[in-house]
Amino acid sequence: MFLPIQDFETTPLVSLNEAVVPIQTIIPDVKHMIKTVKANSGESEDGLTRDESNSIRLYSLEWQPREKSLFYILNRALRADNRQQLKPWLLFLRLILTALAHLPSTSLTVYRGINMDLTAKYRP
Numbered sequence: 001m002f003l004p005i006q007d008f009e010t011t012p013l014v015s016l017n018e019a020v021v022p023i024q025t026i027i028p029d030v031k032h033m034i035k036t037v038k039a040n041s042g043e044s045e046d047g048l049t050r051d052e053s054n055s056i057r058l059y060s061l062e063w064q065p066r067e068k069s070l071f072y073i074l075n076r077a078l079r080a081d082n083r084q085q086l087k088p089w090l091l092f093l094r095l096i097l098t099a100l101a102h103l104p105s106t107s108l109t110v111y112r113g114i115n116m117d118l119t120a121k122y123r124p
Contacts, residue, residue: 005086011094016051016058019095024089032107033061052099059096 020030027033027072037057044053063069074092086093 008090011090013094013098014091016054019091026088027073033058037061046103048099049104055096057098
């Protein structure tokens with residue numbers, strides 16, 4: 001079991017540009033990723049701020065190679081035993097978790113691609 005993320009509750013909510021400053025050394029392309037996300041974003045129809053919406057888009061963006069994607073690197077840090085690896089991510093985590101909390105509830109099926117057959121583990 002993982003320990004809670006220290007200092008998360010006191011981390012301020014900042015803009016997307018401010019939230020990625022501490023992770024620029026971890027993800028050198030992050031500014032370019034933000035430009036890509038912002039260029040492809042429109043008005044949010046879900047009540048999120050532009051920064052909240054773009055933080056979700058940035059997390060979802062798959063970069064090439066895949067291992068350079070923000071979601072890939074963040075997920076690796078979240079799974080690490082050393083919780084100190086999360087320190088640079090605190091501002092971004094505060095922003096994206098705030099965004100996810102503001103999303104309206106909906107009931108639907110979400111599919112995720114995987115590289116193996118898991119049908120035996122689930123009911124038909």
